Amino acid sequence: MDATPDGGRLEQILKTVDAFKPATTRRGFMQKLLVAGGGAAAAAIGIGRVGDVLASGSPVIDFVNAAVGAERIGIAFYGNALGSGSPYSVDGDPASRTLLNSSHRGYFQAAFNQETSHLATLVANGGAFPYGHFAFPAGTFASADSMLAMGQKLESIFIGAYLGAVQAGAADRSDLGTFVAEVAAQICGIECEHRVLINDIAGVAPPNDRFYEGDKLTPAPSGAMGDTGVRTTVFPTASAAVDALVALGLKPSA
Numbered sequence: 001m002d003a004t005p006d007g008g009r010l011e012q013i014l015k016t017v018d019a020f021k022p023a024t025t026r027r028g029f030m031q032k033l034l035v036a037g038g039g040a041a042a043a044a045i046g047i048g049r050v051g052d053v054l055a056s057g058s059p060v061i062d063f064v065n066a067a068v069g070a071e072r073i074g075i076a077f078y079g080n081a082l083g084s085g086s087p088y089s090v091d092g093d094p095a096s097r098t099l100l101n102s103s104h105r106g107y108f109q110a111a112f113n114q115e116t117s118h119l120a121t122l123v124a125n126g127g128a129f130p131y132g133h134f135a136f137p138a139g140t141f142a143s144a145d146s147m148l149a150m151g152q153k154l155e156s157i158f159i160g161a162y163l164g165a166v167q168a169g170a171a172d173r174s175d176l177g178t179f180v181a182e183v184a185a186q187i188c189g190i191e192c193e194h195r196v197l198i199n200d201i202a203g204v205a206p207p208n209d210r211f212y213e214g215d216k217l218t219p220a221p222s223g224a225m226g227d228t229g230v231r232t233t234v235f236p237t238a239s240a241a242v243d244a245l246v247a248l249g250l251k252p253s254a
Helices: 010-014 021-044 058-083 104-126 144-174 175-202 238-247
Strands: 133-135 249-254
Touching: 058 104, 058 133, 058 144, 058 175, 058 238, 104 175, 144 175, 144 238
Parallel strands: none
Antiparallel strands: 133 249
């Protein structure tokens, strides 16, 4: 008998897991998460291992919850770069002058919309992250060069996190794991597009500079045209991915 609810629809599978149930159940999960470490982290925003607040006990769920934070950071980044800000930006971060030409602004507006859709999908299925605003290091949006450098680093971490979610989902050997792996792969493809576009604006030649992500098929870049980029780090845990974002100098707050 097929145990996959409603033919395998992701939202039906996620609803069978406590952390992914709506409203009141999710609030209960967050209370448990805060007891497990989030309260201490909230008292020292931006200090120490923010990733420690991911304490569901399930690597798959931890990756989904971390993705909520990553997508909020992505929305803040693209909104700040455009000068318009976002619901997840902090005062003073958005660019105060134009950093992109009209075509490149179109790239970034599209990326903003894509990250917004990713976030909405994750939250609709119960994903949660205890921080809603993210301050970038001073000067990030003062020039195109500093903004693009941050974008390249962010997208590489996002890609590595989603690849980690694919691995965790596959290793879980459950309906939940399978579908989270599939969703992570779908979103990862879009994050790769974002990095190529940022590389293009930054003048990386060629901007599509990887034969593969990670190191499963080849241990190092070959140096051939299209394979000069450094392999993306695949994060083994959601906490490691969050810690990498914090290491960029991002300061999360409620």
